[in-house]
Amino acid sequence: MEALANQLPIGLSIAAVLLLIALGLTFTFGQMGVINMAHGEFIMAGAYTAYLLQGWAGEQSFLLALPVAFAVAGLLGLLLEWALIRRFYGRPLDTLLLTWGVSLILQQLARDLFGAPNVQATAPGWLTGGIDLMGVRMPYNRLFILGLAVVCVVGVWWYLAKSPQGRRMRAVVQDRELAAYSGIATGRVDRFTFLLGSGLAGVAGVALTLVGPVGPGLGTFYIVDAFLVVVAGGLGQLRGAVIAAVALGMLNSFLEFWSDASLAKVLVFVVVIAFLQVRPQGMFVLRGRSLV
Amino acid sequence: MRSRLLKALTLSLTLPVVLVAGCVSEPGTGASPGVGGDGIKVGVLHSLSGTMAISEVTVKDAELLAIEELNASGGVLGKKLVPVTEDGASDWPTFAEKAQKLISQDKVATVFGGWTSASRKAMLPVFERNKALLWYPVQYEGLESSPYIFYTGATTNQQIVPALDYLAAQGKKKLFLVGSDYVFPRTANKIIKAYAAAKGIEVLGEEYTPLGHTEYGTLVNKLVDAKPDAVFNTLNGDSNVAFFKQLRSAGITAAGTPVVSVSVAEEEVKGIGPDNVAGHLVAWNYYQTTRTPANDTFVKAFKAKYGVDKVTSDPMEAGYNAVKLWAAAVTKAGSTDVEAVKKAAGGIAIDAPEGTTTIDGGNQHVSKTARIGVVEPDGQIKEVWSSGAPITPDPYLKGYDWASGLAP
Amino acid sequence: MSSRIALALCVLLLAVAPFTLSPFRLGLLAKYLCFAIVAVGIALAWGQGGMLVLGQGVFFGLGGYAMGMYLKLSEAGSAGLPDFMVWSGVEELPALWKPFANPVFALAAVVLVPGLVAFLLGLLVFRQRVRGAYFAILSQALAAAFVILLVGRQGITGGTNGLTNFSRFFQLDLTDPNGQRAVYAIAAVVLGLVYLVARLVIRGRFGRLLVAVRDGEDRVRFLGYDPAVVKTVTFTMSAVMAGLAGALFVPIVGIISPALLGIVPSLELLVGVAVGGRFVLAGAIGGAILVNYAKTAFSEDFAEGWLYLQGGLFVLVLVFAPKGLAGLVTGARERLAARVRKERVA
Secondary structure, eight states, X not given: OHHHHHHHHHHHHHHHHHHHHHHHHHHHHHHHOOOOTTXXXXXXXXXXXXXXXXXXXXXXXXXXXXXXXXXXXXXXHHHHHHHTGGXXXXXXXXHHHXXXXXXXXXXXXXXXXXXXXXXXXXOOGGGSSEEEETTEEEEHHHHHHHHHHHHHHHHHHHHHXXXXXXXXXXXXXXXXXXXXXXXXXXXXXXXXXXXXXXXXXXXXXXXXXXXXXXXXXHHHHHHHHHHHHHHHHOXXXXXXXXXXXXXXXXXXXHHHHHSOHHHHHXXXXXXXXXXXXXXXXXXXXXOOSOOO | OHHHHHHHHHHHHHHHHHHHHHHHTOOOOOSSTTBOSSEEEEEEEEOOSSTTHHHHXXXXXXXXXXXXXXXXXXXXXXXEEEEEEEEOTTOHHHHHHHHHHHXXXXXXXXXXXXOSHHHHHHHHHHXXXXXXXXXXXXXXXXXXXXXXXXXXXXXXXHHHHHHHHHHHHTTOOEEEEEEESSHHHHHHHHHHHHHHHHHTOEEEEXXXXXXXXXXXHHHHHHHHHHOOSEEEEEOOTHHHHHHHHHHHHTTOOTTTSOXXXXXXXHHHHHHHOHHHHTTOEEEESOOTTXXXXXXXXXXXXXXXXXXXXXOOOHHHHHHHHHHHHHHHHHHHHTSOOHHHHXXXXXXXXXXXXXXXEEBOTTTSBBOBOOEEXXXXXXXXXXXXXXXXXXXXXXXXXXXXXXXXXXXX | OHHHHHHHHHHHHHHHHHHHSOHHHHHHHXXXXXXXXXXXXXXXXXXXXXOOOOOHHHHHHHHHHHHHHHHHHHHHTXXXXXXXXXXXXXXXXXXXXXXXXXXXXXXXXXXXXXXXXXXXXXXXXXXXXXXXXHHHHHHHHHHHHHHHHHXXXXXXXXXXXXXXXXXXXXXXXXXSHHHHHHHHHHHHHHHHHHHHHHHHHHHSHHHHHHHHHHHXXXXXXXXXXXXXXXXXXXXXXXXXXXXXXXXXXXXXHSEEOGGGTSHHHHHHHXXXXXXXXXXXXXXXXXXXXXXXXHHHHHHHHOTTHHHHHHHHHHHHHHHHOTTHHXXXXXXXXXXXXXXXHHXXXX
C-alpha cells in the first residue's frame, strides 16, 4: 500500500513533465494544424540555455533560466514559423516532415556547438533533497516541476480566457475564416501562438535538466509521448491536455510498477490506440460546423 | 506514359553515378592486405553520428593517437600507417556494410572498431567470411571467441566477476540489478544471478528499461522498497544521467546503498555531474588516474592532441592498446598477412597504460588488471581495489564452478 | 517513343550492373532496390491515398524477421537452436519459431503477416475515421512500440542484436559473388513486379477511387462507397510491399534488427519518396535509390554532414518542390509543351 502511495506522486510528476511539453504542442497543433516535430529541439534549446547561464552565473541562475529559455526557444519558434511554416497552411502532414527535417538540423547543430556528450547541468542546492509527507517521499525537484506545470497551465488558462490576444487566438482555433473576416490578423495570431508554444517548450527544457540528461538527443526522448498526450486530449484543448497528461502519467507509473518499463511503454501505446477507437478525435472535440 | 518516362529519367540519372562510382574506386590488390606503395592502410570504424557517437568518437580519437605515435616512431615494418575512418552511424547494418567496404574496397590490413555488442555481432560474419581482422576495444558480455576478432576490452571474468568478489568481500548480501534492455545487461545479469546463487547472495530485483529511457521514478521506488545493500548498474548512455539524478533526489546515498556501474567511465561522469554520482563505485581495468609510466605519457599525449579538458577512459585505453598490440604482432610476423599476424599474436605483451597486457593466443582476448574505483567529487575516479596482477581472460567462464550452467 | 527507349535503357543498366560493379557495390545497389520497393508502397499509401505512413518500419521488420527466422533455422539444422537463443538461456525452440522451419510457411508469412497486421489495424483505425495527423502519429507510435517489444523479448527475437550471420539463402551461397548476383536479380525482379502491380492499381478504377478518398473522403462516402475499405486495402498493399522488401533485405545485407525499424528509420524511408516525388511511382523509386546512394556516399566522405544534408534536403524539397524531382520534371515538360504550342500558334 505504501508502495502504491509512492507511485501516485511519481505518476503526477511524469504527468507534469508530459504536460509542460504537450502544452505548447497542443496549441500549435490545434490552431494551425502544425505537427511540430522540432518541438523536442526547442526543449533541448531550453535545456542548453540553462546550462550556458549556469556557466556564466553559477547555479543560482536556475530561476533566471526559466524566462531566458522561454525567450530563446520562443524566438527560435518564431523564426521557424516566419521562415517556413507559414508557407505550409493547408498542408498539415507536410509540416510534420518539414519540422522533422528542421529537428535533424538542430540536433546536429547542437552536436557541433556543444559536443556529442551530455553536458553537466547542476541543480541548485535548494532543489536537492526532499520531504516525507506521511511516509511518502517527495523530492524537491519533482515538486518544483509539478508546481511549474501548474503555474504554466494557470497562466495559459488566464491568457486564453482573459486576455484580448488569447481571445483572438481562441477565435482562430474555432473558425479561422470567420475570425479573419471579423478583422483578426490571423497571421499575427499564428506567429504569437507559435512563440508561446515554443517558449513553453523552452521552459520545459529547463525543468528537465533537474531530472534528465542534457544532450543533443534530449528532445527525441520525449516527443512521441507528448504527441500521444495531444492526440488523446484532443486538439487545442487545455483541459484535454491536462486530463490526458495526468491519465498517461498515472498509467505509466502504475503499469511500470506492476510490470517493467518496456512493457509499460508498449501498454500505454496500446491503451491510446484503443482509446482512439472510442473517441477518434481525442477526449474533447471542438464542435465546429465544418465536415472535415 | 508520363510516369514511365519519369522512371526512365530518374533511374538513368542515378544509375550511371552508382556504376561509375563502383568502377572507379577499386584499388589494386597486393599480396599482403593493406600494404600499398608508401603505407599500410588500417580501418577505423566507429559511430561518428547518432546516439553512440557520444562514446565512440573518443575511442576513435585514442586509436588515431596510437596510429600517429607509431608513425612518429617510424611506422610499422618501415611503412607509415594510413588510417581510413568510417562512420558506423550507431546503426548495426551500417557497421556490417562499412566493414565490408573497408575490407573489399580499401583493402585495409586490419580494422579497429565497434562499441556495442550489436555492432560486433553484425560485423562478425563479415570478418569471418572475408578472413579479415577486427580489433574490438570495449568490455563486453563474453561467451564469444571468433577466430577473426581480437578482444582488447575486458570479458566478464576481468570486470563483472571481480566487481562481485569486491562486493561480497565488503559484506554486501543483497543486490538489486538495473540495466538497459539489450544483450550486455541481460547476459551480465545472468552471470550475476548464477554467482549470487552459488555464494549465498540475494538478488532482490532485476529491472530493465528501454535504451534512452529517462524516467526512473518508478524504478527508484522499487529499489528503495527492496532495501538492497548495493545496486549493480548496467544502464547505458543517457539513461545513466537520469538514473543518478533521480536516485540522488530520492535520498539514496553512496554511503548507504552504493551503486556499482560497469558502463560509467570518466566521460559519462562529466555528463551525469560528479555531484550526482560521487562516492558510487565503478568497475573497469583502467582509470585516468591509474599510476603507470605508460599512462602518464598516454594522458599527456591525449591532452596535447585533443585539448586539456579532455578525459581518458577505459574503452579509449583499450582502443589505444589494440593499435599497439596489432603493430607488435605485425612486427613479429614481419607481414600484415592475417593468418601470420594471428599466429604471431599469441603471447605478445605491451606496457599499456593499465599495466602489462598480454594477448592470449587461444581465445584472442588479452589479460587485464581488474580495478574497482570510486567516483570523486572532481569527476575523476580513484582506485580502491585492484587485482594486483593481470587476470587471464576466460570468456566462457570455464574456470568457475558456479558458471558451469551458463556457457553452451 | 523516347520514353520506351529510356525505359529500355534503365532496364539495361540494371541488367549490366552485376557484371560491372564489384560485389560490394552491387550489394549496396541491391539494398537501395529494397528501399525502392518500400517506396512504391509509400507512394501508393501517401501519394495516392493521402495516408502519411510513419510506421512502415513495422511491416519491413515483420517481413524481415519472418525471412530471418527461416534462414536462421535452416542454418541451425533440425536439432540446433539459433545462436542467440543459446546465449540468452533459451533451451527449447519457442512455439512461435517452429513453423518457420518450413520454407513455404516462411515465404507465405513474409506476405501474410505484414498484410494481416496492416489489414486489422487499418480496419480498426479507418472505420473510426481516425485520419490525417492522428493516423500519422498513431503509426509512428506503433513503430516505437514494436521496437520496444522486439528488444524486450530477447530470447525470442535476438533483442537489439536482431538476427545476423546468414550464409545461405535457400539454394544460394551468400558468400559467393554469384549468389550475391542472384539475390540482386531477385530484388530487381521483385521491384519490377511491385511497380507493375502498383501501376495497374493506380490506373484502374480503384486508383481513381483512392485519389477521390484522398481529396474528399466525405464526398466519396456520400456517393455510396466506403472510404475505410479503400484505405484499408491500400494500407495493406503498402504493408505487403514493405514486408517483401524486408524479407529481401535479410539475405542482401545479412542482418535484420530493431535499429532498422524504429521511428527514425521509418521516417527515413519517406525522405526518398518525398525527394523523388510522392505522386509518381517512378519518382518515388528513383528518389529512394538516389537518397540512399547519397547517404552511403556522404557517410564515406563526411559523416557529420549527412544529418545537415538529410534535414536540409527535406526542408528544401518541401518548400520549393512539394511534388519532388518528378514534379519538377513534369513542370518543365509542361512548360516546354506550352512554349511549343505557343510557337506553333505564332
